[in-house]
Amino acid sequence: MNFNLTKTQELFRQMIREFAEKEVKPLAAEIDEQERFPAETVKKMAELGIFGIPVPTQYGGAGGDNLMYSIAIEELSRACATTGVVVSAHTSLCVAPIMEHGTEEQKMKYLPKLASGEWIGAFGLTEPNAGTDAAGQQTTAVLDGEEWVLNGNKIFITNAGPAHVYIVIAMTDKSLKTKGISAFIVEAGTPGFEIGKKELKMGIRGSATAELIFNNCRIPKGNLLGKIGGGFPIAMKTLDGGRIGIAAQALGIAQAALDETVKYTKERKQFGKAIGQFQNTQFQMADLKTKVEAARLLVRSAAFKKDSGVPYSPDAAMAKLFAAETAMEVTTKAVQFHGGYGYTREYPVERMMRDAKITEIYEGTSEVQRMVIAANLYK
Amino acid sequence: MDKSAYKHVYVFVEQRDGVIQPVAFELLGKARDLADALGEKVVALFPGYQIANSCQTLIEHGADEVICIDNAQLKDYLTEQYVQVITQVIEEYKPSILLLGATTIGRDLGPRLAARITTGLTADCTKLEISEDRELWSTRPAFGGNLMATIVNSTHRPQMSTVRPGVMQKREADATRKGEIINLEPKLDESKFKVRLIETVKEDKGKVDITEAKILVSGGRGIGCKENFEKLEQLAGVLDAEVSTSRAMVDAGIMPHDRQVGQTGKTVRPNLYFAMGISGAIQHLAGMEESDFIVAINKDKFAPIFQVSDLGIVGDVNKIVPLLTERLAQELKK
């Protein structure tokens, strides 16, 4: 048993923290305010290889592990949750399924460009009538000669617009229910594929969230990912991995809010002393710190299991559930500790509170996580 | 080594384009104190080209002797040329102490020289004194200014130190002082000259990042308008300082964001921070309370800024600033 990061992971943490502090944090308030995709940061991250952390070197990646990847998302999100989710959606939801389910040809075609960050990835599963109940897919894919023809809409898709490659889940045979669902790789610019309305959101406002519209969109037959009818397990496995990313994002937000609050309560004086000197403050902060550390252990344990090649689905669900709820609790209390200032945009905790909320919702709501955990408990 | 063979306090007189730099006069002032404590002489070591006319002023500022090395090869500072002539002086005259300014020239020359003659060098001293056993004690800041260390070199001679400009006090010129001027013929080995000066460019460095500035003149709500900020610019000009501000002035569009000090701006740590008409909201204090010396001027005597300031003035900042600018300009001209 060893709870320490390896020297390599520690060196990586040092780099990503410095990068986040110097390059990401200064833009966090601005991209939130302007609801702007951080294209300049994406370019810098691409140069360092941040878009290909767990991708093997033969596919142009860095050859790192999922623990390093989770550290990256935590540290980026500690500076800016938007930036964290850009990398998380790309890596967990697009790169990972191609890596795990793609043919050699698909891997050679897509992974080098995705790992280098030349291309950004996205994942389309959610539909207006298929959210938590992902089995109710209405987007269809029909084989017509050498091409698949896609029709339907996907909503709330992270990185929609900036992304070049989309993993799209669609029904290939409705009669088979979940066994009639398949996964496809769709490139931006394919005729019949358009980006629809961009969502205006409460938090992570710099991330691009939009609708994907498929209208007789024809893609090559070879762009089927995995087997026909194998889409549902691919989607579920993809979300398992994604949950580690979102759990790390929530952890980063929680840590940031905790850091800000420690700083503030050391400086802010009321009734003649720093508010951090009051036992009420200290006891609450002690509880929050404990939860943040517990969340970190859950996140790292899930990432470690994924790296070890053992089943990690309930671990990822527990990590996400706990980290997301911790993020919400820490950020809400952080705003409270900051008082009136905390409610203003002069201090970053209000943004963190808005950003935290989504971690309880996307890539499986907290309720879905409880379902996953319980299902594993009673199987 | 026979330390008794080494005598007198030498000052390297730095000139640029023939103009003696202020730090040379400051060093002569300090050297005078040290030499008096030792009962020895102050010697000005003055390399350059067409500088003979400037030797007398060194005597007026405290030198007993001037060793003038006037040679076309020494017109501009170049490491090897200067190291050769100063080594020649050290070997012939055997100084006990050699002081240099901690300028880009002194900090290039000093270590090269120390290595050539094998002696110790203490950099960027803020205090020099003679100990009871007649050694030079040099005190300097370390660890980013968090720690002061007193350094001695009791085994090698000369004892060398560089001193930051502006730290020591120069003496008023005394036209009645008498001294000796020695003209020294340099022995230069040109085969060692491997660096050539192509050009020297003076440039108005313009605005420095406020986190890099040694002195900041920071204006807040009490300054009020753009016109009054121009007065702060004038004060900053006199002090070679930068102008910074608080959040209120940035939000009001009076100052740009890159000048903002505080939680949402930059954290600064200058040697001197003027908080002009800044009340000291917690978010501002977070960005500047580590400054070495804080002068606050505010009309509200209960302003929180006075809890972190080293010197507080309760008064009208817009009256005080122009007066301060004028008086400082006179003071620094001296």
Added chain:
Amino acid sequence: MKIVVCIKQVPDTTEIKINPVTGTLIRDGVPSIMNPDDKGALEMALRLKDQYGAHVTVITMGPPQADLILREAFAMGADRAILLTDRRFAGADTLATSNALAGALRTMDFDIVFAGRQAIDGDTAQVGPEMAEHLGLPQVSYVVDLNVKNENTVIVKKETEDGYQMLEADTPCVLTVLASANKARYMSVSGIVNAYNREVEIWTADSIDVDESKLGLKGSPTKVQKSFAKGLKQAGEVYEVDAEEAVGIIISKLKEKFII
């Protein structure tokens, strides 16, 4: 083209705090970093690697933990790393340190030696020029830019108080670089993944070409007589006076503190 870059591991002095009760430095928990000017020097060297395929060796003298900055240098793109570590180096002042580094460099082949101008824990700016002297090589300090003129000559830009100088230096030479010369690259992710798979060469006093009497405490002319913290900060005096008097107080206080 062969380049050697001298780097140093230093405590991040911006993170050092003073204990409010004892007035002493709190060094616990202060991160160790690659000295910023040295990082500028390494970046300048790596740009020559990008441009001309230069081979870049990094060398540091320090305790075994200094291995960390060599791994960092690998992850930034350095080709070879040497750790000079030996109890016989301990207690070195700048002169003894420069003798040790010069001793190592004497056994190596290079066109340019880069070093940072100064380290943030000592701020002396002495090791680079002293090392150059021991090696008998030309030096330029305060370097902010560099161009290769030909095989035997470089053109460097040296920062001065009121502008800059352009200088031409014969190689081999020693250049000391400012952190502000460039924006040093971050370690790359793949560089980090490989950093610990590579070999850091460990050199001792026996590996280098220098008289042992010039090393460590024995080779150090300067000694620390005493050291003390600068003292604590508390609210200063507040004067409620007219403008004329206020200006007088400010100026005399600034003079007293040697700020002007």
